[in-house]
Amino acid sequence: MPVPPEPDYCPPPPEALDIIHADESFIVADKPAGLLSVPGRGGHKHASVLTYLADRYGSALDIHRLDLDTSGLIVVARHRTAQSSLAKQFADRTVSKTYDALVKGQMESDRGQIDLPIGRDWQDRPRRRIDLESGKPARTRWSLEVQAENIAHLKLQPVTGRTHQLRLHLASIGHPILGDRLYDSACRSGRLCLHASQLDFTHPETGKPLKFLSTASFHL
Template identity: 35%
Template sequence: MNSNKIEFIVGEDDGYRLDYYLSLEMNELSRSYAQKLIKDKVVTVNGRYKKQSYIVNEGDIIELVLPDKEELKLEKENIPLDIIFEDNDIVVINKPQGLVVHPAPGNYTGTLVNALLYHIDNLSTINGIIRPGIIHRIDKDTSGLLIIAKNDYSHKVLSNDLKNHKINREYIALCHGRLTQTNGTIDMPIGRDPRNRKKMAVTQVNSKNAITHFTVLKNFDNYSLLKLKLETGRTHQIRVHLSHINHPIVGDPLYSKISNEFGINKQMLHAFKIKFNHPRSKEMMTFYAPFPNEFKNIIKKIVKREYNDNKSKNNG
């Protein structure tokens, strides 16, 4: 039987049990199935078999072999890319909504990685075959900036900078309701939702510290436009934190129970700014990504409606 070999380098999400880490990294795997794979000895950490209770550490190399009928092979796909910057070491991409960052078991096509393989000649090999060059991720329906490493040296430097909070990532989100504070910090631990494994939640169970800073850019009648800065990088962090304080992101299909008037089913969240030191030259680099058209159009609709409402009140 052929098999699929997948490799992970543990980064920011260290400190979890091995079985939990695998289920976190690969949403297609239930925790019970991850435990079975560990028991079946198809998972190694730094070349050794470990118990499911092993606590993963930053820098651990985890290899996972998934039985399959087909040999794992990623295809190059001519998917358009918005390349903001490129040199011999890095690429900065403005990812559109709807594009998954990397393949996962059972879904090896149509991702950013497939596009990178087509458009970029060299990518780092540290994260194995399904995540070449990937330093950090954003959700499928979150748009915005990502740094891609073209060689292993750059990957190691940038991963270390990310772990040490030296990469500044800022987002814009449109959320429900008006925030009373003009700025603040949400400091609440995040882990897998014990009631729904497809979701994350503010919880004390298998959680890690998570810190999000926010600034209100504009309050509308029923919405707020926020700028958010990540201090940590947990899965779904901004979406979970805003939902927990009862200001879920507009359109979020997973964390918002509030219907929206725009008919959208994807979160209005955009990674608009990234600031970091170039891995080789150490030059400070800052990049911005313009709002997606749908995001801009929704803001325009809200502004126009409020203008008309205020005009009617004044005329009345």
């Protein structure tokens, strides 16, 4: 199917970005759907998590990103040392990430794992595609929370962190995420029902284990 046209960027206001935690090293914020993680190309895409936090705290440095349409927990560093430490945790896969998602269909079991390599789709950007020959390894673990008639509430844990990994992996096994305009050909409207609900990592300075939680606004 052709890539649908990108909707106009209408970012939520700064007050829609909830601050879950802030100290001298980093900030954890709860990003609303529809807000970029970092500024995009062009002045009309300047509003983002990073710019909102920089305006408020004076310094905000990128560590990881959530898709525009995804809501939930995002971590931003306040200085270079914290940025380096936290980025290494993400790169070393010692950060535990959990997402809530509503997907189409009846799940075949209570839990499972998707191991399908992901590559760029140069003819259909910004989509990614399953590429068994030259794609990068990608692994997603999932567990069933609630099964309704034709919708399931899943907990998702990405082991790797490829672009669009959760969206593409779920669509590839026949259970696209509700509201996914890129990977569900039947999607016509509604928000993407994908929310970063838990982050576990260690404090970049003290080494203390940390856990942050956020509740998705969608539910069955």
